[in-house]
Amino acid sequence: GAGVxxxxxxxxxxxxxxxxxxxxxxxxxxxxxxxxxxxxxxPEFLTYFQNEAQLDKSGLPSDRFFAERPxxxxxxxxxxRTQQEDSAVYLCASSYGGRSSGNTIYFGEGSWLTVV
Amino acid sequence: xxxxxxxxxxxxxxxxxxxxxxxxxxxxxxxxxxxYVQYPNQGLQLLLKYTSAATxxxxxxxxxxxxxxxxxxxxxxxxxxxxxxxxxxxxxxxxMNYGGSQGNxxxxxxxxxxxxx
Numbered sequence: 058g059a060g061v062x063x064x065x066x067x068x069x070x071x072x073x074x075x076x077x078x079x080x081x082x083x084x085x086x087x088x089x090x091x092x093x094x095x096x097x098x099x100p101e102f103l104t105y106f107q108n109e110a111q112l113d114k115s116g117l118p119s120d121r122f123f124a125e126r127p128x129x130x131x132x133x134x135x136x137x138r139t140q141q142e143d144s145a146v147y148l149c150a151s152s153y154g155g156r157s158s159g160n161t162i163y164f165g166e167g168s169w170l171t172v173v
Numbered sequence: 174x175x176x177x178x179x180x181x182x183x184x185x186x187x188x189x190x191x192x193x194x195x196x197x198x199x200x201x202x203x204x205x206x207x208x209y210v211q212y213p214n215q216g217l218q219l220l221l222k223y224t225s226a227a228t229x230x231x232x233x234x235x236x237x238x239x240x241x242x243x244x245x246x247x248x249x250x251x252x253x254x255x256x257x258x259x260x261x262x263x264x265x266x267x268x269m270n271y272g273g274s275q276g277n278x279x280x281x282x283x284x285x286x287x288x289x290x
Contacts, residue, residue, distance in 0.1 A: 099282050100278075102279070
């Protein structure tokens, strides 16, 4: 597609519910990032994939967060047993080269998660 | 470790006035620096980036930023504000070819720009 596509755009989950957020990166992009943006804050890094390999998951806040990119294109971020502090915008981003290449990183519009 | 500080969470200017959004960074190795803009309910759009070439970087929509190593700054400017510039602006730093979290963007907390008619 023309840009990074994320779905759903808006999700309301009850506390304790599992959610799955999908990201379609720009076709051919090797690198894929997930960021979390809390209200009034800048985005914070969660995890990074190069093709299908998850090379960095240092930003995942707990073992309730899990991400995958099994075929090196579409990625899913899964949050188990959601809690209110998980309420945030989850941004997906992709770039053509590896993350050290200096290539421009393109962001999707985000998935807005509200946990009630 | 790298970090970014954006001075002023809100900046208000009149239409036609100079826009100046401040960003200071901390990095133990030469950084790459970025400015992104975020319009309401939208994702981040790259305005410009510094990757160790010219210190004065020109971006989209008439914005530019100057890398000043001595001041560890990368302030964003635009000579004349337009109503359509009203948005939130994020400064970010990353480090290439460095161990650990190389290449990850580290963002500041953002500055919301308001433009008065």
